[in-house]
Amino acid sequence: MNESWERSKGYLLFKWKEYGVGYLFVLPWMIGFAAFVAFPIGWSLYNSFHKIGITAEGFQYTWVGLDNYRRMLFENNAYPIMLVQYFMETIMIIPLILIFSFLVALLLNQKFPGRMLMRTVFFLPVIFATGQVITELFVQGAGELPFLEDYNIEQLSEQLFNETVGTAVINVLGKAVIILWYSGVQILIFIAGFQTIPKTLYEAIRVDGASPWESFWKITFPGMIPFMGLNAVYTIVDMFTFPFNPILEAVSRNMFAPTTGYGYASAMAWLYFLLVLVLIGISLGISFRAAKGGGRS
Amino acid sequence: MKTEKAVQHTLRQLRAEMTSTLYSRRTQKIKKHVLGQNFIDGWLAKIGMLLLLTIIAFLYLKPMIYMISTSLKSLEDLIDPVVGFIPRSANWQNFADAWRGLVYPEAFGDTLLLASIGSILQVASCSLTGYALARLQFPGKNLIFFFVIVTFLIPPQLTIVPLYQIYHELQLLNTPYVIFIPAALSQGVRGALFIIIFRQFFLSQPKALEEAAKIDGASIFRLYIRIMLPLAGAACLVVFLFSFIWYWNMYYEATLFLSKDFSPLSIRLQSFEAMLIGNQALNFSPEGPSDPVSEGPRMAAAFMIILPPLIVYMFAQRWFTEGIERTGMVE
Numbered sequence: 001m002n003e004s005w006e007r008s009k010g011y012l013l014f015k016w017k018e019y020g021v022g023y024l025f026v027l028p029w030m031i032g033f034a035a036f037v038a039f040p041i042g043w044s045l046y047n048s049f050h051k052i053g054i055t056a057e058g059f060q061y062t063w064v065g066l067d068n069y070r071r072m073l074f075e076n077n078a079y080p081i082m083l084v085q086y087f088m089e090t091i092m093i094i095p096l097i098l099i100f101s102f103l104v105a106l107l108l109n110q111k112f113p114g115r116m117l118m119r120t121v122f123f124l125p126v127i128f129a130t131g132q133v134i135t136e137l138f139v140q141g142a143g144e145l146p147f148l149e150d151y152n153i154e155q156l157s158e159q160l161f162n163e164t165v166g167t168a169v170i171n172v173l174g175k176a177v178i179i180l181w182y183s184g185v186q187i188l189i190f191i192a193g194f195q196t197i198p199k200t201l202y203e204a205i206r207v208d209g210a211s212p213w214e215s216f217w218k219i220t221f222p223g224m225i226p227f228m229g230l231n232a233v234y235t236i237v238d239m240f241t242f243p244f245n246p247i248l249e250a251v252s253r254n255m256f257a258p259t260t261g262y263g264y265a266s267a268m269a270w271l272y273f274l275l276v277l278v279l280i281g282i283s284l285g286i287s288f289r290a291a292k293g294g295g296r297s
Numbered sequence: 298m299k300t301e302k303a304v305q306h307t308l309r310q311l312r313a314e315m316t317s318t319l320y321s322r323r324t325q326k327i328k329k330h331v332l333g334q335n336f337i338d339g340w341l342a343k344i345g346m347l348l349l350l351t352i353i354a355f356l357y358l359k360p361m362i363y364m365i366s367t368s369l370k371s372l373e374d375l376i377d378p379v380v381g382f383i384p385r386s387a388n389w390q391n392f393a394d395a396w397r398g399l400v401y402p403e404a405f406g407d408t409l410l411l412a413s414i415g416s417i418l419q420v421a422s423c424s425l426t427g428y429a430l431a432r433l434q435f436p437g438k439n440l441i442f443f444f445v446i447v448t449f450l451i452p453p454q455l456t457i458v459p460l461y462q463i464y465h466e467l468q469l470l471n472t473p474y475v476i477f478i479p480a481a482l483s484q485g486v487r488g489a490l491f492i493i494i495f496r497q498f499f500l501s502q503p504k505a506l507e508e509a510a511k512i513d514g515a516s517i518f519r520l521y522i523r524i525m526l527p528l529a530g531a532a533c534l535v536v537f538l539f540s541f542i543w544y545w546n547m548y549y550e551a552t553l554f555l556s557k558d559f560s561p562l563s564i565r566l567q568s569f570e571a572m573l574i575g576n577q578a579l580n581f582s583p584e585g586p587s588d589p590v591s592e593g594p595r596m597a598a599a600f601m602i603i604l605p606p607l608i609v610y611m612f613a614q615r616w617f618t619e620g621i622e623r624t625g626m627v628e
Contacts, residue, residue: 022429025428025433026429026430026441028481029441032481032484033482036482036484039459040460041451041459044455104353123618127609127610128607129546132563132564133563133566136566136595137363177357252553262461262462269454
């Protein structure tokens with residue numbers, strides 16, 4: 001009896017030593033998470049329900065409840081319009097980037113001379129896509145697709161859609177090239193994804209007499225659906241710090257504005273975060289559904 | 298006689314058939330090369346693909362070409378509509394202006410310090426976390442991994458206001474520590490992504506090495522520093538390079554935390570721009586700063602900012618493009 005107790009104590013001590021090492025390894029991350037993620041998120045939620053005045057002694061919090069949200073949504077209704085506009089643009093940008101990077105990855109996956117050079121070219125924008133540099137180029141109109149003006153697309157989209165959607169379409173088209181610059185990582189993910197499909201599968205379907213067209217739709221495309229989901233999420237995350245993201249500027253502008261301040265800015269950020277969560281949920285849901293449906297058939 | 302004739306006839310027939318098949322073999326071979334066995338791997342398709350890619354690549358790189366050409370143009374060339382992409386003569390005055398406007402040597406030093414130390418700290422901290430998540434056993438590991446992914450999905454807009462308040466209280470604003478401290482605690486730029494890369498890398502390594510080292514009595518720390526980290530050289534390099542580039546290009550956090558005194562190049566571009574526009578306050582247009590007088594220097598400044606990462610990419614491009622596949626982020 002006593003002996004077994006000793007033994008289990010020893011075992012526990014041994015286990016604890018093992019666990020302790022593990023916790024020691026993740027300790028820096030835990031401290032960082034607490035200090036730079038969890039605590040700021042909590043504080044920002046707290047902020048968003050307060051009006052914050054800056055006095056000589058420091059910050060002064062006054063509880064205002066949901067007033068910041070009410071003001072943001074109903075009084076200064078510029079922000080909700082901006083949000084809707086931006087999310088519409090994002091929803092257009094995601095398929096644009098996904099299709100573009102998928103096509104380019106498909107082409108780059110074939111064997112032809114100069115393939116590595118092309119890969120280098122398409123990854124290049126990741127290297128220099130600095131916010132300020134891109135804004136600079138955009139102001140000069142360098143990011144437009146060359147055929148936009150020639151074909152009078154602007155008027156066409158105004159005729160086809162209502163005003164809000166039309167503006168979003170024009171916004172997206174006006175910086176199409178720069179948006180496509182944000183597909184470097186996605187192209188690489190797709191290329192890596194192609195390698196996960198075994199070659200024998202293609203051989204088998206070819207022996208069975210399928211054309212390349214069929215083998216693309218029956219094998220390549222269903223195999224790529226999880227990577228589409230991954231890329232969609234990556235694109236959404238990439239859009240957080242997209243230089244044309246108006247939310248970035250709006251939050252920092254309202255931080256220092258005399259009538260709004262930190263509390264109002266935090267409320268803005270929270271609304272944005274909730275919408276982003278919904279978007280991520282939808283794109284993951286779609287890709288999960290599609291992957292499951294592909295497996296069944 | 299009759300049989301002989303018949304044999305000759307069949308022989309002739311056979312020969313004709315053979316030449317025809319030989320002939321058709323040759324055409325088939327050519328056809329196979331041009332069109333391919335099933336179109337995709339033939340020359341025709343390859344040339345078409347290359348052409349298509351070249352066109353896309355040109356469209357893709359046009360803003361870049363525009364930037365370089367504008368930075369080399371003099372004012373006369375910029376105003377003259379006859380001058381297209383190639384300036385009449387290379388004009389280095391823009392670069393001289395931008396050099397002075399950005400305070401380039403100082404700004405370059407600041408940015409380099411920020412990016413290199415930040416990246417080294419990130420490699421150190423993220424590899425530690427990634428290793429623990431891949432190999433060590435402790436309760437709550439999956440929960441921690443879940444939270445790592447969650448941190449990746451949280452927009453910086455959400456935490457930027459409280460972080461500003463924290464840094465303000467700690468008097469850390471406008472010092473490089475606003476970058477170094479989160480990096481050392483694996484919460485730097487895209488730290489979560491780097492943790493995932495390291496985790497996948499360590500997961501793909503054979504377990505035997507660690508077991509051998511454990512039997513020989515090495516502690517986990519020694520094992521990690523002596524064996525696992527050197528093994529992960531490729532992953533470390535990839536993470537370092539990506540982190541370096543992302544720190545170099547970091548803009549949003551920098552505008553708030555590093556707006557004065559110690560500011561990286563991207564922030565200086567902003568103030569340089571403001572200076573240029575301020576000089577021509579008279580012809581300021583509501584459409585934004587697109588007057589030709591300041592266009593040259595601004596493009597030169599932008600080019601000077603992206604030049605260092607471009608050089609890094611030139612030497613290390615293999616690591617960038619193969620890095621994501623090699624570390625197996627895609628699983």
